[in-house]
Amino acid sequence: MTTAALTQPVDIDTMRHSISRLIGPDTESPEGEELAGLTGLLRGHMQLIIPEIEQAAGNLPMDDVPRYCALACIGEARVKLRAAAGDGPHRAVAHARKLARSLTALCDHYEALTGVEMCLACDRPIRDREDSVSYGDVSASGGADYAGRIHTRCVHTLRRR
Template sequence: MHALKGATPPVDVAAIRWNIGLLLPYHQALPLTDDELASLTAFLRTHTQQLITHVEEAAARRPAEDVPRYIALACTAKARNRLRARPAPDRHSLLVHARRLARALAALCDHHDALADVAMCLACDQPLQHDDQTIPYDHVSPSGGAARAGHIHARCANTVRRHP
């Protein structure tokens, strides 16, 4: 298949989410060297810029009164603010900045998938394909309500997952 002239290149959301996982959640993040942090931050910046374009293009195809469109565009504005931020050169500030970029990029990934009607497995964070066997899933919060409802792969049913 040939890419359309002027079209935005495709996004590898799975690879982006994997890289975000190097920084988030904090208690599971791997220690990074200064060079690794700089490289990861560059990756986050590049893909944030790319996903802003993708999300805005997908949102533009929705009606003006569409709520997911409105929320996605608000997310792109916040992500642009994160890109404009310039942290102090100390390691702590650079790490805080990278984590803020990672959270903004994770939100863009979510809006990208939502606008493309991609359903995600709530256990492994991988897309649910049309031919996958799935089961309904509700994570019950301590207050008794469902904190996250959706579907998971049948193969993920016995997977232990900690919800922050």
């Protein structure tokens, strides 16, 4: 569902890069000032994206499931924003990772509500100027009405059975 009135005022790619510094394969736990700075950055990202999701969700009917899920996610994110990290470096890292997971969910809701389509192979957004193909054209599900899209560069990364 695309909402023409919305523009993308938030930089989802930057937000996801910040998230990847805390969660994901091969990430090391930042410490001290680096951790404090990253935690502040995540908080700032969350404060920017929450009003945008609220605006997008507000355009949907009251009984719409994506609206309900997005608003529930915002509620959980606000709880995490109000929470203190606690004493000690392990608690600080755990708190930052909770913020990162919450921001991941917020980014997902933002993209879903604003009509951003995700590549089924690499799970990254398909931007306007990027080449993509229907997943049904390159997979065994070719008969599906709508199976989603993948980047052209990801065609050869699909698992073949």
